[in-house]
Amino acid sequence: MKVLVIGNGGREHALAWKIGQSPRVSDVFVAPGNAGTALDATNVDIGATDIPGLIQFAKKEKIGLTVVGPEAPLAIGVVDAFESEKLRVFGPTQAAAQLESSKAFCKNLLRQADVPTADFQVFRDADDAMRFIKGRYPGERDRCPVVVKADGLAAGKGVIVCKRRDDALEAIDRIARRKEFGTAGQQMIIEERLEGQEASVLAITDGRTILPLPPAQDHKPAFDGDSGPNTGGMGAYCPTPMVDDALLAWIEEHVLVPSVHTMKRNRKPFRGVLYAGLMLTPQSGPKVLEYNCRFGDPECQPLLMRLKSDLMDILEAVVDQTLDQIDAPEWDPRPAICVVMASRGYPGDYEKGQPISGIAAADELEDVKVFHAGTRMEGDSVVTDGGRVLGVTALGESIAKAKLNAYTAVQRVRWKGSWCRKDIGDKAMQFMEKQAFEG
Ligand code: AMP
Ligand code: GLY
Secondary structure (H helix, E strand, O other): OEEEEEEOOHHHHHHHHHHOOOOOOOEEEEEEOOHHHHHHOEEOOOOOOOHHHHHHHHHHOOOOEEEEOOHHHHHOOHHHHHHHOOOOEEOOOHHHHHHHHOHHHHHHHHHHHOOOEOOEEEEOOHHHHHHHHHOOOOOOOOOOOEEEEEOOOOOOOOEEEEOOHHHHHHHHHHHHHOOOOHHHHOOEEEEEOOOOEEEEEEEEEOOOOEEEOOOEEEOOEEEHHHEEEEOOOOEEEEOOOOOOHHHHHHHHHHHHHHHHHHHHHOOOOOOEEEEEEEEEEOOOEEEEEEEEOOOOOOOHHHHHHHEOOOHHHHHHHHHOOOHHHOOOOOEOOOOEEEEEEEOOOOOOOOOOOOEOEOHHHHHOOOOEEEEEOOEEEEOOEEEEOOOEEEEEEEEOOOHHHHHHHHHHHHOOOEOOOOEOOOOOOHHHHHHHHHHHHHO
């Protein structure tokens, strides 16, 4: 079978690499792909949101399954368009993808499904939102700390965590008056700020059966110790000890099942990857910060590094709605860590076109795979082409060993201005030390 993967990030490289290992798959195409997918698969020069172009290609090549990586094509209905052409496709419909493309939709669904999440209110008008922050009556409890969020897709930048009242007023001004996030800011959500560790629990579902994947932890802030601005994710590891089997079972019962069930009841059945971004609050347990409707990037890289079963079995069972009939997937018991190497300046403006050396030397190491994100070929050399450039991913007997393996590989890779966080996985080790001390 021929498979088409849509997207060009580290997640899509990992998907193409893993799908290509299936004995059922003859060819993997990636649209538009990067320098890494050009090596492990075949790139086709079609943009991820060029729906007519993608459909034309899928028909011409007789693609047996299309797998959608990023949220943008899902939000504009790529799955609906493929399905109406009788093309097999993995991912949620546009209606179901609103779980990610509209934070107001997501919060209302969570409320309806009685899933734990931060208290919130939705606003359209800046004045109303500001009155809410200031409090209607003198002496009313201060609303801060709060988080102000633009409703729509804003590449992770539309979420502003506010400590003080002035920060919240400024955030409302940026979203609703200065329209920094364009139409994504037509609605705003103001919610209580939660404290705790964050975890990513991804599940695969065909709309009825739910298959939770091993929990992961992302590292969103740019710099060590979780300082600096938020990014798309500077590294991830899997599994995280912060979500043990009992907690995962609790999350399945109280978060995933009611969400999937309510989507079905609302006639927007969700099929694909349901990714719960959770805050593990010390007082009241896990609460949903957001849903994404696709694999996380970089969470996908360590996840797939550990998957021993054929990913095609899982993806096809979702499309065929037979997820209840497949064997439980087999996972490598060893943890995996992905360290993102980024361009100078990211997550702000960054330079492109720097030649990268040492990728092959890093890839050669045992239990290491270098997934490309923002890269492209220029002649015979691989050059940088994005903010997040590579996801250096390694397995190890323990998280400490996986970290050592990943950073040993990182040291072999170089380009002018490259940098990475040095502490990916440390939160897991601190957590385990604390548990051992208390236990
Ligand atoms: P989101 O895109 O909604 O997941 O938000 C992006 C990031 O903002 C999250 O990963 C959290 O670090 C932070 N965040 C979002 N909502 C909250 C909240 N209610 N309390 C504290 N931090 C939050
Ligand atoms: N790793 C965060 C995301 O994929 O949204």
